[in-house]
Amino acid sequence: MKSFSDYSALVDKAIKDINYPDGELASLYEPIQYAMSAGGKRLRPGLMLMSCEAFGGDASAAMDAACGIEMFHNFTLLHDDVMDNSDTRRGRPSVHAKWNTNSAILSGDTMLTLATRLISKVPDSRLRLILDIFNNMAIRVYEGQAMDMDFEKRDDITKEDYIRMIMDKTGALIGAAAQIGALIGGASEKEAQEMYEYGMMLGIAFQIQDDWLDVYGDAYTFGKPIGGDINNNKKTYLLLSAMECDPAQRKALVDAMALAPGETKVRIVTNIYDRLKISEISRKAVGHYSALATAALKRAGIPEENKELFRKLTDKLTGRKI
Amino acid sequence: MKSFSDYSALVDKAIKDINYPDGELASLYEPIQYAMSAGGKRLRPGLMLMSCEAFGGDASAAMDAACGIEMFHNFTLLHDDVMDNSDTRRGRPSVHAKWNTNSAILSGDTMLTLATRLISKVPDSRLRLILDIFNNMAIRVYEGQAMDMDFEKRDDITKEDYIRMIMDKTGALIGAAAQIGALIGGASEKEAQEMYEYGMMLGIAFQIQDDWLDVYGDAYTFGKPIGGDINNNKKTYLLLSAMECDPAQRKALVDAMALAPGETKVRIVTNIYDRLKISEISRKAVGHYSALATAALKRAGIPEENKELFRKLTDKLTGRKI
Numbered sequence: 001m002k003s004f005s006d007y008s009a010l011v012d013k014a015i016k017d018i019n020y021p022d023g024e025l026a027s028l029y030e031p032i033q034y035a036m037s038a039g040g041k042r043l044r045p046g047l048m049l050m051s052c053e054a055f056g057g058d059a060s061a062a063m064d065a066a067c068g069i070e071m072f073h074n075f076t077l078l079h080d081d082v083m084d085n086s087d088t089r090r091g092r093p094s095v096h097a098k099w100n101t102n103s104a105i106l107s108g109d110t111m112l113t114l115a116t117r118l119i120s121k122v123p124d125s126r127l128r129l130i131l132d133i134f135n136n137m138a139i140r141v142y143e144g145q146a147m148d149m150d151f152e153k154r155d156d157i158t159k160e161d162y163i164r165m166i167m168d169k170t171g172a173l174i175g176a177a178a179q180i181g182a183l184i185g186g187a188s189e190k191e192a193q194e195m196y197e198y199g200m201m202l203g204i205a206f207q208i209q210d211d212w213l214d215v216y217g218d219a220y221t222f223g224k225p226i227g228g229d230i231n232n233n234k235k236t237y238l239l240l241s242a243m244e245c246d247p248a249q250r251k252a253l254v255d256a257m258a259l260a261p262g263e264t265k266v267r268i269v270t271n272i273y274d275r276l277k278i279s280e281i282s283r284k285a286v287g288h289y290s291a292l293a294t295a296a297l298k299r300a301g302i303p304e305e306n307k308e309l310f311r312k313l314t315d316k317l318t319g320r321k322i
Numbered sequence: 323m324k325s326f327s328d329y330s331a332l333v334d335k336a337i338k339d340i341n342y343p344d345g346e347l348a349s350l351y352e353p354i355q356y357a358m359s360a361g362g363k364r365l366r367p368g369l370m371l372m373s374c375e376a377f378g379g380d381a382s383a384a385m386d387a388a389c390g391i392e393m394f395h396n397f398t399l400l401h402d403d404v405m406d407n408s409d410t411r412r413g414r415p416s417v418h419a420k421w422n423t424n425s426a427i428l429s430g431d432t433m434l435t436l437a438t439r440l441i442s443k444v445p446d447s448r449l450r451l452i453l454d455i456f457n458n459m460a461i462r463v464y465e466g467q468a469m470d471m472d473f474e475k476r477d478d479i480t481k482e483d484y485i486r487m488i489m490d491k492t493g494a495l496i497g498a499a500a501q502i503g504a505l506i507g508g509a510s511e512k513e514a515q516e517m518y519e520y521g522m523m524l525g526i527a528f529q530i531q532d533d534w535l536d537v538y539g540d541a542y543t544f545g546k547p548i549g550g551d552i553n554n555n556k557k558t559y560l561l562l563s564a565m566e567c568d569p570a571q572r573k574a575l576v577d578a579m580a581l582a583p584g585e586t587k588v589r590i591v592t593n594i595y596d597r598l599k600i601s602e603i604s605r606k607a608v609g610h611y612s613a614l615a616t617a618a619l620k621r622a623g624i625p626e627e628n629k630e631l632f633r634k635l636t637d638k639l640t641g642r643k644i
Contacts, residue, residue, distance in 0.1 A: 024472065025465055027468055027471075028465060079428070079431060082424075083427060102405045105405060105427060106464055108431075109401060109464055110461065112435070113460040113464070116457055120453055124450060127449060128449060135442070139439075142350065142428055145428060149428075150349055
């Protein structure tokens with residue numbers, strides 16, 4: 001087996017080789033090509049290929065489905081950026097900022113159907129099972145996004161609500177990527193279910209790590225300006241953990257959230273986090289979900305020599321090797 | 323076999339019986355229930371059930387897929403209404419007007435996946451074929467919508483361009499409904515392909531009839547105010563036909579299009595249409611595509627006694643029985 005970055009590079013090449021119609025349909029397909037060429041870690045499709053080979057399959061058998069899962073992920077980004085009014089994505093203008101909202105909606109819709117078509121390019125014997133996993137995952141992602149938007153308007157969200165939301169919005173997709181890869185590679189349904197669990201737990205750990213990086217990372221490694229979540233009063237794992245402390249600190253946080261975005265606001269909130277040891281609490285949660293991911297991996301019955309690659313991926317995504 | 327309105331009523335009941343999650347996910351599913359309960363002719367799912375029984379199948383076998391095709395149709399309406407900034411739909415506020423744009427986007431996405439899931443509830447032996455037909459149809463619909471939006475900005479559109487666009491945007495979906503119904507009912511791939519052709523030609527005839535009704539119908543039967551397309555300078559079959567006449571009339575039309583929306587504008591454009599016999603030209607086109615639909619029906623090999631229902635449907639949709 002290869003390393004995660006080899007699988008990631010393989011799928012990156014396949015994605016760049018996708019041919020889109022041009023001519024009078026350029027207005028529909030150019031935003032798709034633009035979004036798909038933005039790069040990134042290719043976490044979901046890379047994990048799918050790795051999961052396929054871990055069970056004895058050949059990565060090439062999962063390549064279409066891997067491109068499909070990345071297409072689906074990028075479709076959600078196009079529509080999320082419209083809904084969240086985010087004008088940048090991976091350091092470039094987002095699709096609705098570069099073209100317009102209508103392009104982002106219609107090209108996004110097209111990507112969802114293209115994704116379904118790519119995901120369907122699996123052996124007949126596993127088509128229904130894989131299609132069901134994909135569609136059920138997609139519904140969870142929309143429900144997670146609906147919850148996320150709903151949470152913005154509420155002030156009674158707990159850490160538990162948050163975990164439930166990111167399980168749907170982030171975890172389900174990473175889980176399905178690992179599960180579908182395993183099934184294409186020849187895993188049993190039970191083994192593939194454990195790989196779903198691995199991806200789900202990895203996704204939760206990864207999201208909390210992402211929340212942590214927004215405050216405690218450095219802008220270069222993180223790829224985004226530090227403190228963005230704080231300035232947007234985003235209900236992250238860190239903020240919700242801090243809110244669960246004594247009422248005096250909660251009051252201080254609520255006051256800080258009322259401040260205008262800027263360095264002062266970021267510094268004040270970070271100071272409260274520091275006093276409450278929120279960094280340590282978050283790192284502990286990342287460790288907790290990483291351990292659950294590793295436990296699922298053990299149950300999945302992957303040959304010992306192949307497990308190491310998944311453990312390395314967990315470490316990489318949860319910052320132990322940064 | 324039953325009549326079209328019986329099939330339409332059957333599917334209407336099945337659609338009303340769909341259960342959606344509620345509670346904290348109400349914000350996601352209420353717009354879906356609202357859109358699906360708006361009624362309408364249920365043309366596409368009714369045609370699917372009728373096509374299924376015409377080949378000897380039982381309508382119940384196609385009920386899930388029929389609900390899926392109507393779910394897909396309504397998904398396109400939700401997103402189209404956002405893109406076209408249309409605040410009403412079937413006499414009620416459209417979803418983005420009643421809720422907001424984000425709801426229309428996310429609930430629409432959910433409907434596309436729910437549609438795919440419903441369409442997949444067909445026998446294993448026909449799953450891949452039906453799924454491919456559905457996905458390829460969906461891509462055509464998006465491409466048709468992209469062309470439609472593109473046409474708005476251009477002034478060199480011909481009647482031929484227009485037919486090509488409505489084949490994608492309107493015809494492909496009605497065609498796929500008939501084709502999938504036939505396949506579930508036991509038709510051969512070739513027979514089902516002819517039913518696709520029937521639906522495609524019916525769709526073109528229906529759209530031109532719809533364009534005609536906007537000018538020459540009455541508001542009650544049409545369900546929309548008369549002259550809406552004229553006031554929006556919409557490039558309909560009527561306008562494009564009129565544009566193909568001598569330069570003097572073209573100039574008069576272009577001048578009229580520059581007028582502010584209102585009764586005067588509608589009267590002036592209608593007068594030009596009358597002088598150019600655009601009503602007769604359009605009715606002739608409706609007749610032409612209806613005849614092509616009937617010819618496809620003959621080739622499809624439906625038992626003679628079942629063909630009559632499809633001919634009646636064609637007549638109903640193309641206004642010969644209004």
